[in-house]
Amino acid sequence: MMALNKSVSFLTSIAIIATLAGCSSQMHKAAQGQESQYKQTLASMAGTYTGILPDNKGNEVMITFRLTKANTFTLTKQYLTSDGSLVSDFKGKASWRDTDHGLVVSNADESGFVFRWEDGKLFPIEVEGEPVTGETALKYSLVNENAIAINITTLEGTEWRLVELNGKAITKAAIPRQRISITFEGAEKKVYGSAGCNSYFGTYELKAENWISCSKIASTRMACSEEQMTIEQAFLKMLELVDNYTINGNQLTLNNATMALSARFEKARD
Structure with missing residues (x-):
């Protein structure tokens, strides 16, 4: 009877060990699968991204970020000053952060950025070690240059009419002379x-991205009604x-990021 109990105990131990080994193997395979998925995602993200991001002091910085299919990157930061002086240019290897699946872009000397990738854009989660939240997280992003080229092509060479x-809606009745x-x-x-x-x-x-500035605006000097002027x-x-x-689509909106100014246009149909 004692020998039988020992045999049962021995077989039970083997079963437990086999189960644990199986679980460990499945977890290892799952981890490998997840890592493979991240690598595939990183490879699909390869390209050049540009845009404007805030630094940890709130200053706006122009960013050029180049990511290769081997996950290596080069990131250039340039402050938007009159001389556009170069701040830094650093390289490294991009990685995933497991907690929020953020794309980590940093090296030993630069705290760098953590991004969320969505529809060809990189949205900042962290900038130089500081979390990005609220309106700031929605306002700033880096866009793939291929997407920018398509956007610029649509912007340029098109007549847009103010609506x-x-x-406030701008009707033809308010501007009878010409749209x-x-x-x-x-x-x-x-x-x-x-x-x-x-x-x-x-x-x-x-x-960069969708940032635009107009200058040297001049006009003719005809007089019209007070409302039109x-x-x-x-x-x-x-x-x-x-x-x-x-x-x-067929609508263009011009904005000012810090002031309540905007103009919405539609593509001219005739």
Whole structure:
């Protein structure tokens, strides 16, 4: 009887060991599968991303981030000052952070960034060791240059007609002379159009991702009704202060990131 109990105990021990070994093997395979999935995702993310991000002091920095299929990267930071002085240029190997599946971009000398990848964009989770939350997390991102090229092609060479200015609809009745419009000419970076009463013209610059600035805006000096002139002046003021744009289908929106200024346009149909 004692021999039988020992045999049962021995067989039970073997079964437990086999079960534990099986669980360990399954966990190992799962970990390998997850690691393989991350590597595949990283490989699919390879490319050049550009945009503007805040540093841990709130200053805006222009970022150029190049990620290879081997997961190595080069990241260049440049402050948006008058001379655009180079801040740093560092290299390393990108990795995943298990807790939130964040893309970690840093090395021994730079605390760097942690990004969330979505639809070809990199959204900051951490910047130089500081978490990014709230509106800041939604406002800033890096965009793949391929997506930027498509966006720029859509922006330039198209006549856009104003339908809303600072939240107020702009109807044909309010501007009877001619519709307010804007065209960005890509070859010489000229911007021009109708302000409703007068024609205007100037230059523009595309900085990174969807950041844009217009300058040297001038116009003819015809007189129209008081209502038309009020709308025209508000439009030209907005144009001088715009710093970013978005395109959604046949609609273009020009905005100022820190002021309540915006203009919404639709593609001209005739």
